[in-house]
Amino acid sequence: MTDLNSLKYSEEHEWVATDGAVATIGITDFAADALGDIVFVELPEVGTELSRGDVFGEAESTKSVSELYAPVTGKVVEINDAVVDDPALVNSSPFEGAWLIKVEIADGALDGLLDRDGYVAITEA
């Protein structure tokens, strides 16, 4: 079970876990609940260079389409094919099985992300 306090968060409802220079990125349970049943996820190619704020993919639910925004700057080194094959993972396991991409982050790329308390505060606003 992921310690949610160990993650960083963007205001666009992505979470970021870091292991050395590699950031694992997903969307939060709050976002997954708000979207409803996710039925389609589009992710970028491995090797794609992302700048913070870039659209890196889409999550489509039964009723809406949401763009996914890169919370960090860096290069995509891995994507989660399991989520592409079974988008419902985003609803059932947003912090575990449904990570979306791994990014090799540029220096300082975590600046400006929120901690758990800061993120929870915006979801309750």
Next chain:
Amino acid sequence: MTDPRYTPLRERHEALGASFTDFGGWQMPVRYTSDLAEHRAVREAAGIFDISHMAEFTVRGAAAAEYLDYALAGRLSVMSIGKAKYSLLLAEDGGIIDDVIVYRLQDDDFLIISNAGNRDAVSAALQERTGDLAVAAEDVSDAYGLIAVQGPNSEAILAAVAGIDELTVPWAEQKYYAWAAATYNGKPLLLARTGYTGEDGFELLVAADDAAALWDDVVVAGEHHGLVAAGLAARDSLRLEAGMPLYGNELSRDIRPAQAGFGRVVVADKEDFVGKEQVTPASDARVLIGLTAEGRRAGRAGYPVVLADGTVVGEITSGALSPTLGHPIAMAYVDPSSAEEGTELFLDVRGTKIPATRTALPFYRRKK
């Protein structure tokens, strides 16, 4: 801006943790748990829907049947007592004011159920068209709650509801698009074997004050039959699979019935009816078609339908990844020349052209 309206079942929805959405001025449950789970429950077992926001009108008087033949596009006078019929209320210019279901209660007594968002327009049109005829049309919407129970288990569930009694037609003999009278705890209940999901099912019209108790009793009876509460999101995906039009998406004041595939609903050889003069659409008017695609990426309402060279030839009115079929489905209005067999069509999904195949409606048909 008027205050949002709530149905008599508001507390039930809140207790179930529903998310609400605005629908025609009403705060309605859009989902309770999961759109897909609620959709699948209706296909495989049963779902209970609150549709109390829909509007009801009585049409009574010696001239009621004659009046309806004039006021609506169909020929209602030939309908037998006990039956229900889908019909259209047209404007003078042949555009659709609403789609309705008409129930013949007695020779000179009919019930009309219309869409919530069109209640005022339907009421005005019905009043205006009475003219000098011996008929009275009355909006009785606020007096009733309306509950739909849909899915293969719905008959078994309703037959087990303790408070429902004195049926005029036994459960198993109730026909599709027909109604039976009954009582619920001694008070009048109308059971109609109609629905908006493509499944077997019933719609139950009950006094507004009794709607919550009836809801509870149906939920109890459904416990061992897989019944779940289902919201508007599931209702929308179910009706789309069943190829049923939604007012505001497929039907509007700008659409003539034949464009929507409802030419047969209009009885053009009637002596006179409102809209008759202009009911025929222009020869280049867009027509409604069904489209299916591969993959999981759905076209949605408002997305263009294009040819291989990118020429826009139509627009999607409803689209989704079909939960039952597992691939994208859509209804769209397209230029008649592009509706012909063999035309290669594409859905323009946010800039990506996805090949689409013209498909006869409905997309999904239940096994009998």
